[in-house]
Every structure is written in C-alpha cells, then in structure tokens.
Amino acid sequence: MTTDLALTTTAWQRSGSGASRDGEAPRKGSTMKHRSLAAMVAATAAGALVLTGCGQAGQGSVNADGKTELTMWTHSAGNPGEIAVYDQIISDYNASQDDYVVVREDFPQESYNDSVVAAAASGDLPCLIDMDGPIMPNWAWSGYLQELKLPEKLTDSLLPTAVGTYQDKIYSAGYWDAALSIFARKSVLDANRIRIPSIEEPWTREEFDAALETLKAAGYDTPIDIGAEDQGEWWSYAYSPILQSFGGDQIDRDSYLTAEGALNGPEAVEAFTWFQELFTQGYAGNAGTIGNQEFVDDQVALSYTGVWNAQAALEEVGDDLLILPPPDFGHGPKIGGGSWQWGITADCVDAEGARDYLEFSFNDDYIAAFSDSQIVIPATAGAEGLSEHFGEGDDLHAFVELSQQFALARPATPAYPVISSTFEKAAKDIMNGADVQSTLDNAVKDIDQNIESNDGYGF
Numbered sequence: 001m002t003t004d005l006a007l008t009t010t011a012w013q014r015s016g017s018g019a020s021r022d023g024e025a026p027r028k029g030s031t032m033k034h035r036s037l038a039a040m041v042a043a044t045a046a047g048a049l050v051l052t053g054c055g056q057a058g059q060g061s062v063n064a065d066g067k068t069e070l071t072m073w074t075h076s077a078g079n080p081g082e083i084a085v086y087d088q089i090i091s092d093y094n095a096s097q098d099d100y101v102v103v104r105e106d107f108p109q110e111s112y113n114d115s116v117v118a119a120a121a122s123g124d125l126p127c128l129i130d131m132d133g134p135i136m137p138n139w140a141w142s143g144y145l146q147e148l149k150l151p152e153k154l155t156d157s158l159l160p161t162a163v164g165t166y167q168d169k170i171y172s173a174g175y176w177d178a179a180l181s182i183f184a185r186k187s188v189l190d191a192n193r194i195r196i197p198s199i200e201e202p203w204t205r206e207e208f209d210a211a212l213e214t215l216k217a218a219g220y221d222t223p224i225d226i227g228a229e230d231q232g233e234w235w236s237y238a239y240s241p242i243l244q245s246f247g248g249d250q251i252d253r254d255s256y257l258t259a260e261g262a263l264n265g266p267e268a269v270e271a272f273t274w275f276q277e278l279f280t281q282g283y284a285g286n287a288g289t290i291g292n293q294e295f296v297d298d299q300v301a302l303s304y305t306g307v308w309n310a311q312a313a314l315e316e317v318g319d320d321l322l323i324l325p326p327p328d329f330g331h332g333p334k335i336g337g338g339s340w341q342w343g344i345t346a347d348c349v350d351a352e353g354a355r356d357y358l359e360f361s362f363n364d365d366y367i368a369a370f371s372d373s374q375i376v377i378p379a380t381a382g383a384e385g386l387s388e389h390f391g392e393g394d395d396l397h398a399f400v401e402l403s404q405q406f407a408l409a410r411p412a413t414p415a416y417p418v419i420s421s422t423f424e425k426a427a428k429d430i431m432n433g434a435d436v437q438s439t440l441d442n443a444v445k446d447i448d449q450n451i452e453s454n455d456g457y458g459f
Contacts, residue, residue: 067101070353072128077106081373089361100353120144127348133338134410137166141414145171146346161337161407162379174341175367176376179403182324183303199325208327212283215301224302225294228286235424241334246271256413256459259447264440272436307399311375323398337407414457418450
C-alpha cells in the first residue's frame with residue numbers, strides 16, 4: 001500500500017451513490033475534495049487527535065448491567081430522520097437480549113471518512129462502521145474490515161447493489177439504495193410530440209438527441225439539467241453509467257489492472273464527445289442551483305436526477321410528472337448503484353455480537369422506515385410493500401424497477417477513490433472544451449500508474 005492512496009481515501013466525501021444533492025440523508029452528490037498533501041495530512045492528524053484515547057472505541061467493555069458494549073459509528077450527524085430510525089433499532093435490540101448493548105456515535109459526513117482512516121491508523125476503530133459502497137473495497141484491502149458473514153438467506157434477499165462484494169467475499173450490506181432517472185412533464189412531451197419512453201422501450205440515442213433539439217426549439221434555453229454544477233462522487237455516479245451505456249467503462253473489469261481501452265477506447269471517445277456536445281450545443285448547462293429546482297420551476301424540460309428529489313417534484317408537478325429510464329446509447333440503459341452500507345471492522349473483538357445486531361437490524365419494518373424517512377429504495381421486497389412510496393402501484397415504485405433493471409455498481413477495486421477523482425477531473429475538462437482523446441489518455445495513465453504503484457491491489 002502506498003501513502004498517496006491512503007490519503008486520497010481520507011478525502012473521499014460523497015454525495016453521488018446514495019446521497020442527495022439537496023442534503024437529504026443519503027446526500028447523493030456530496031463532494032470529493034481535491035486537497036494538497038499537507039492539507040490531507042493535517043486533516044488526518046486532526047482526526048487522530050479527536051480520537052486519541054478511545055481505546056478501540058469501547059470494544060469489549062462491560063457496562064454496569066454486565067452487558068458487552070458494541071460501539072457503532074455513523075455518518076449521520078445532522079440527519080434527524082436517519083438517526084431516529086437507528087435509535088429505534090438500537091432500543092429494540094438492546095431490549096431484546098441480555099448479552100450486548102449497542103452504543104451509537106454520529107459524525108458529520110464531511111469528516112466521517114477522515115475519522116475512520118485516523119482511527120484505523122491508531123487501532124481505535126469501533127466494531128461497526130457504515131461506509132459508502134464504492135469505498136468498501138479500499139477499506140477491505142486496507143485491512144479495516146472483516147467478512148460480514150451474515151446468513152446467506154439475508155444477503156440474498158437484498159438488492160444486489162445493496163450488498164458490497166470484493167474479491168468474491170461480502171464485506172458490507174445496506175438497508176437501501178438510490179437510483180437515477182429522467183424527470184419530465186407528460187404535458188411537455190405530448191405538446192412536442194415526443195414519445196414517452198418505458199423500461200421496455202427506452203429512448204434510443206437518436207430519439208434522445210432529437211428530443212433535446214425539439215425542446216430547445218420549443219423555447220427551453222437548456223432543455224436538460226444533468227447536475228453538472230455539482231462535484232465529487234456525483235460525477236462518477238451520474239456520468240459513468242452514460243459511458244457504460246456507450247460500451248466503455250472506468251476500468252477493465254475483467255482484470256481490474258488497467259483502464260486502457262475501457263476509459264479511452266473508441267466507445268469512451270464517442271461517449272465523451274457526445275457529453276461535450278451537450279454543452280457546446282446548449283442542451284445542458286454547467287451552472288445553476290444544485291438540486292432539481294430548475295425542473296420544478298419549468299426552466300428545463302428534463303432533469304437527470306435521483307429518487308431523493310422525487311417527492312418534492314411530485315408535490316410541485318403532481319400527476320404530470322414522469323419518471324423515465326435513461327436513454328439506451330447502444331449497450332442498454334445504465335444507472336449507478338451502491339450506497340451507504342454496514343460492515344464489521346477487522347479488529348472487532350465482539351464480532352459475534354456485531355453480527356447479531358446487524359442480522360436483527362435487517363428487518364423489513366426498519367428498512368421501510370429508512371425508505372420513508374429518506375425517500376430511498378428499500379433493499380428488500382418485503383420492505384417495499386411496507387413503505388409509503390415504493391410498493392407495487394405506489395408513486396415512486398418506478399425507481400424500484402429502474403434499480404432492478406439497470407443498476408450497475410461502480411468498480412469493486414481499492415483503486416476506486418483514485419479512479420473516481422481522475423474521472424471527475426477528466427469529465428470536467430472535457431465539459432469545458434478539452435480534447436477528448438488526449439484527456440482520456442491522460443486519465444488512463446494516471447489510473448494505471450496508481451494501480452501499478454500499489455502492485456495491482458491484489459488482482
């Protein structure tokens with residue numbers, strides 16, 4: 001392992017993979033900060049100072065009632081809806097048995113990863129930690145996590161993208177996932193004689209391009225909001241599926257040893273040329289309000305956004321709202337998958353208790369409560385029916401179908417933090433007019449150098 005990757009990991013702050021761009025619990029679209037080496041070292045050191053003296057965060061301690069304390073860390077500070085569900089689960093679990101008592105500590109999302117990395121360096125990790133799905137392989141490779149080893153029946157019941165697998169082993173699992181779609185108004189598409197796509201028959205690239213041209217001619221200065229004013233993990237979460245629908249990818253997933261051909265091959269060049277033309281032709285803008293407000297205000301006709309914005313859109317647009325699949329650019333529609341999940345740390349001395357708590361927590365009632373409080377897709381079919389929005393026939397059930405049909409996890413490699421930040425920089429440069437081929441070639445070079453410097457990360 002090299003220091004540069006560990007430091008890059010501490011800077012990982014996301015909003016894209018299950019995090020809302022409007023600040024809801026998942027906070028899709030949070031930021032990955034590009035900090036100097038000195039700044040990252042300072043942040044890690046500060047985190048270590050905060051955690052000094054934790055003594056493995058209470059692992060193995062026995063309280064006055066003779067119960068072993070299990071400490072769990074969340075990224076949920078400042079999110080009362082999510083914390084309320086955790087409070088209920090923990091209260092119910094602690095009352096259900098006499099061996100363990102779970103104690104929760106909450107961190108702001110912006111500093112959470114720094115705190116985990118600092119605690120790992122000083123041997124002070126608690127037993128239970130949550131993590132954003134794409135970073136799990138890096139933490140597993142770094143030795144922070146042990147195999148989850150929950151019952152197979154449980155993990156098989158979850159959405160595939162709610163289960164974190166690395167090197168064919170399960171290290172994490174989550175209660176929910178998020179999905180992207182295209183929001184539209186039925187009245188606008190009908191008035192402009194644009195076909196309404198379906199999961200079975202999405203727009204082709206030609207149809208989508210024609211729809212954007214038609215909508216621009218109809219008076220929309222920028223027909224679609226794709227969230228380009230956002231930053232951080234949103235870029236990989238939102239735009240790598242477009243690349244994958246064209247036939248490219250962020251890395252060669254057969255070997256996980258190179259991005260050559262996947263990120264700079266003909267399909268990738270075609271995808272990013274199309275992406276660049278969205279801006280040069282005025283179909284999308286790179287400035288505006290983070291979130292979905294332009295669509296709600298009818299300033300744009302289409303919005304490429306996520307489930308976390310759906311309830312607000314329904315409240316404003318009502319029955320005129322359409323939740324549509326993304327276009328098929330040649331290799332089927334794709335959307336990002338994999339959001340916040342739970343794992344057990346490698347040094348947890350009470351792993352049996354941590355596992356017992358997690359198994360207890362994956363109850364359909366609790367999963368439905370997360371879904372309703374955060375407006376996210378429940379990870380089990382049973383919880384769908386209990387949720388307010390996601391059961392068969394409910395107003396947001398379309399997102400369940402989109403996730404089941406089109407969700408693709410980001411590359412399950414410890415190199416992912418570097419892949420994601422490199423992808424973001426390249427995509428932003430291309431958006432701003434950089435040469436597509438040479439920009440992608442440079443991105444591949446940076447990714448491959450990192451993989452080589454880390455001895456292939458075990459692949």
